[in-house]
Amino acid sequence: MRSAGLDDPATWHGEVDLRLLLVEDDSSTRRMLEGLFVGQGYEVTACPNGEAALVRHAEDPFPFIALDLSLPGMSGLEVCRLIRARRDGDRAYILVITSSTAPERLQETLAAGANDYLVKPVSLDLLHVRLAVANRHIHEVERRFTLEEQNTATRSEISDIIRSIPDMLLVLDRSGRILRTNQRVTEILGYEQDELVGGSANRIFGPAFAECFASESPKWESPFHNLDIVLTARDGRQISVLVSGAPLRASTEGSGGGIVCIAKDMSERNRAEERIRTLAFYDGLTGLPNRHLMQERVRAAMASARKHGRSLALLFLDLDQFKHVNDTLGHQVGDRLLRDVSSRLIESVRLTDTVGRNGATAQSGTVSRFGGDEFTILLTDIDDANGASLVANRILSALAEPFEVDGRELYSGASIGIAMFPGDGNDAESLLQSADTAMYDAKSQGRSGFRFFTQPMNEAASKRLSIENRLRRALERDEFALHFQPLQASRTGALTGAEVLLRWHPTGGKPISPADFIPVAEETGLIVAIGEWVLREACRQAARWNRSGHPPIRISVNLSTRQLRDEALCETVFDCLREGDLDPSQLELEITETAVMQEYEASISALRRLAEAGIGLCLDDFGTGYSSLAYIRRFPIERIKIDQSFVSTITECRDDAIFSAAIIAMAHTLGLDVVGEGVETTEQAELLTAQGCDELQGFLFSRPCPAAGFERLLTGSGDPKPDEEGSD
Structure with missing residues (x-):
């Protein structure tokens, strides 16, 4: 391919594609014309008829076509019309070479789409002039087509960008007319583009348009961001959006300029914020x-x-x-x-x-x-x-x-x-x-x-909080101690066992009553760890007495409601027995009816497992809870304790005496032993013994005492030095 200027093949300004398609059936004329065009700097491809010329042009379109009108088969006019009918037909410069000088023939030629014509025989000077014009034409056509292609590509890119925008796009003119929308407007608001384009923005903006886009508003002159507006959808729904926009200069979109707006649908975000608020509050x-x-x-x-x-x-x-x-x-x-x-x-x-x-x-x-x-x-x-x-x-x-x-x-x-x-x-x-x-x-x-x-409640709450705070560190500070209260056979007075009771002596402070700290330990769950310590120490102490040669006695340890709920209860008890090297038959666990009934199925399962291991079970405080014979029969217990609230009035109140006698008789019928606790007078002891009570426990015989004092009871060597903190 060569290029040339306009006045001389080597100096024409601008670059022009100089390929030329020559269509001539007469071989001598074809050779003569080919020589002329080559002499003008063109690259010539010659065809003898119209059909061949159309095929070559379809394969690689030529910018110049020199066409004879009188061709065999398809005429030159028909070839001209078919070339112009192509999508890119306007890009070719068609020069008709004819021997006819009739005006009507020449008019028909131009009407068919020819750009110019030459009459045979061809004058070299005239050909030079015609080709100069042709070159200018082709140069301008190429420039125009190049611009159109660029504009088409730009418009395509813009359309792609608009389609890819995830938000709604609206172009408005200053009168409030909608000039353009994107597909997101249709998807979110439900309007087809042809329903909105050309119409008033009030349709979707409502009163907000007049408020936000008044003619004197600065939004027509400078960009704005995140304007909170409610748009109206086709079905009447109100869509909350944030609108950002920028002005369009005059003649860019309409003669008077306008605004391009991006509207971000905030519905989902608002719903998410509401969900977050709901979750938060x-x-x-x-x-x-x-x-x-x-x-x-x-x-x-x-x-x-x-x-x-x-x-x-x-x-x-x-x-x-x-x-x-x-x-x-x-x-x-x-x-x-x-x-x-x-x-x-x-x-x-x-x-x-x-x-x-x-x-x-x-x-x-x-x-x-x-x-x-x-x-x-x-x-x-x-x-x-x-x-x-x-x-x-x-x-x-x-x-x-x-x-x-x-x-x-x-x-x-x-x-x-x-x-x-x-x-x-x-x-x-x-x-x-x-x-x-x-x-x-x-x-x-x-x-x-x-x-x-009331204020006393506040004082009690403060006291409770103080107890809780100190209780949390009592174990690690080794502030707990075990005291033991003896049980004895009612008829012989022989020492048969001891109930283990917990005492707390905070470092640098006065002893705290179990009535004050045990409920706090229960509520906070600390009772589980404290109860395990009590079990472990009680087993160790009983084993020490065994090793000292004392007759084996039964050690009774209270279990709390929290401990009964502890899935590891059985393993904890077994571990304490192994560590203390104590026979299970020497350990008795005291439970209350209320504690068992709160976790009935789980409690019964754990208690049966403990009983099967040889550990004794005692139902404490009998008479204050459910006192149900049906339930007691299902408990794997060996003995029951009559609560001290009945024992304390047994000699003064006939009903309590009858009640204690009934409990003892019922227990013996079920094969259970009975302990009377809280015995403080000889009269109480004698009445319980007469009613058949098996064992007695209370201040009448001994207050709870430290291990050393209890050992003196075991040896019968004197005063056990009881504690001064009560029986619980």
Whole structure:
């Protein structure tokens, strides 16, 4: 391929493709013309007819075509028309060479698509002029086609970019007319492009367009970002979007300029934010506000009450026996029960109280799930404590009714503590702490009741916290000690065993009564580790007495409710026996009816395993719990203890005497031995002995004493030096 300028084949400005297709059937004329064109710098391809010329042009289009009109077969005019009919037909420069000079023939030639013509015989000078014109034409055509191709490519790239934008795109003119949209507008708003293009933006923007895009708005002059607008979808839905945009200069899109807007659909993000807010501030199970939202509302309510001189009450509620339901029937039943409890709490709160669920708020209170089986109820706009009492009684009455869960009838009472503002706390944390303290006091009074916070409760709570903090380090500081209280045969007075009792002497402080620290150990779960220590030390001490030559005696160790729930209980007991090298028959474990009944199936399984290993089992405090003969028959026990509350009045109260006689007779019928505990007088001992009680225990014989003192009892060598901390 060669290129040439316009006036001389070597100097024409701009580069032009100089390939030329010559179509001439006469061979001599074809050779003559080919020589002329070659002399002008062209690369000539010659064809004898129109069909061959069309084939060659289709294979590699020529920019120049010299065409004879009189051709065999297909005429030159028809060839001209077919070339122009091609998609790129306008790019070829067609020069017709004809011997005809008739005007109508020449007009027909130009009408068929020829650019120019020459009359045979061809003048070299005239050919030079015609080719110069042709070169200019071809150069301009190539430039135009190149620009069009570039524009087409650019438009294609822009279209690809627009299609790839994940957000809605709208182009608006200054009059508010929509000039263009992308597919995302259709997908999100439901409008087809032809429904919007050319129409007013008010259709989707509504009043926001006039507010945000007034003619004097700076948004027409400079870019803007994250404009919060609500668009209206075709079906009427309101779509929250963030709009960013930039101005279009005049004549770029419409004569007056405009704005190109990118609208980001915020619906999903808003839903996600709402879900996050719900997760952060609402309980997933019940839909009630959680403790975080509750605390915020308590703070806000206290600020309002302080400002307007009003009172408010905070109720702290804990379900009774919920853990038993959860552990025995499963978490699904427990969850259903919690949801049902929530519904009853909502119904129980006064009609003007807020229940705190999404979309179910009123104005003067909030029911919240604080966590687990604990709830709080915030009551505002109350005149005095009477209003809180009414709500508390209403709640207790509602919860007293049975719950129907998966075909089961369940009961779940509650203990409620009530704290009043401003008297019981100056901030949300202290008010909540006061209500929590009152709740624990209500629970300690027998459950299914409510208590108002009092200052003595606060003192008791502080004392309890102090005990808990010190108790956590008591084991590692070696602050515990074991004391032993003897048991003796009622008829012979022979020493038959000892009950192991725990004493605590904090470093640098006074001894703390078991009545104070054992309940704390139970509540915190520390009793499991402490109980294991007691078992281990008791086995070791009994083994030491054996090695000292004393007759083997029975050592009775109390098991707590928490220990009975411990899956590792049996292994722990067996380990203690092995480490102490103590025969299982010398160890007796004391349990209470209440502890067994709370975890009945698991407890019975563990107790049977212990009994099969030769360990003795004793039912302690008999008469204060279920006292059910049917259950006692299923317990693998060897003896029962009559509770000291009956023994203490056995000689003064005829009914207690009858009760003790019945217990002893029933136990003997079942093959069980009976221990009377808390014996303090000779009269009590004589009556129990007369009724057939097998063993006696109490201050009448000895107070609990340290190991050294008890060893003196074993040897009969004198005063055992009992402790001064009581019998428990």
